[in-house]
Amino acid sequence: MKAFVESIRHGFAGLPRFAGRDSAGRFWPYAGAVIALFFIAAAATMIPIMSGTFSRMQSFAAEHPDQATVTRGPGSYSIEIHGNHPELMPDMTPFFTVMQVGCAVAVLLLAAAVTRRLHDRGRRGWWGLAPVPFLIIGLTLFPRLFQSTLSGQTTPGTLAMFGVMMANNLLYLASLALLVVLLTGAGQPGENRFGPPPR
Template identity: 30%
Template sequence: MADISIGRIVRRGVAGTIDPRGRDDRVQFWIYFAIVLAPLIAVQMIAQVVLTFPSIDLQGAMQPDYDARAANLKMMTEMFEGMIASIYIAVAMHAVATLLLLTATARRLHDRGRSGLFALILPLAAVVTGIDQARRTEHILSMMPKLSAELAAQSGPQQPGDIFGLIAKMQPDASGASWAAIVAGLAMLVLVIELLRAGTPGPNRFGPQP
């Protein structure tokens, strides 16, 4: 019966961060994958919510001299700054996950009798996805003058959802086909399918059966 000790799995994964030699079975790999990815996703989601949801001056909105247009522009600026910061955090999280999972992926491929070099699909896909996201973000930022003009034309106070709606309208303009991202996605799909399959029985050229 497979040893599913969480402590052993974590020790094996962390100790092997710079050592792709040997083989990892499915239990070792996927539990370690979940242990690495779950907290990183949680941190990224929390940071995105905190950074992109602007503060609303409810008390100021009740004042007779409240400038709704200036408040709308201020809210939009805060949201864009938060978006940029959250993208940097996402890139950092992806880099950490790739670093921790790269050699583990190579060992899982070894268990399948495959070359560990196919694990390089992981960082390559992360880079391509990051570049595509940067392209989309750059497009949205280039549309800031248009968004500012739309907000300036509205005299009433805006809710964050209204500004998110304006940003969402700009997304289709930036969503041209990215063939590099499509190819990277397909390569990742093939890699995941391979990682889900059972290892070769008995020893293979990469070592004994785990």
């Protein structure tokens, strides 16, 4: 446990340090902590949004029983709203904002650590940027696609945007998988062009 905490401390202390090398044992606890914090922030944003949506649906079902079907069972409760009622849909703007800001913060927090880990593998830190353009495109297009779909106004442009999103997501996953493979391999023994092996 002490080594785990020390690795996280080392990661935060090394935020501005892009030189040198880090072992996998130093990198992964820190990367895991940053990713966990990102998901906690996303969940903390999503829970009130969904809770508010469910509350609005309950009120609507009580006020318009002819337009809603409420099903109760042991340990279950569901509401089905009939017809198109966009006013009941969640406002996802706060969630998308947290996702965009959270991803930017996560990239900044991981940049130096990823660079040092890649150096340990004998690679330049620029390899760490491979998924970033696809991440930016996805975080820019997805809110637009979501709002367009939510409004029920599916146009040829919406379908084209969906195709672009699918292609972008595949490229993002492929570049992320490549980066993970590069980060997980064994470090080079002895000194390399980026310095001596990590302690």
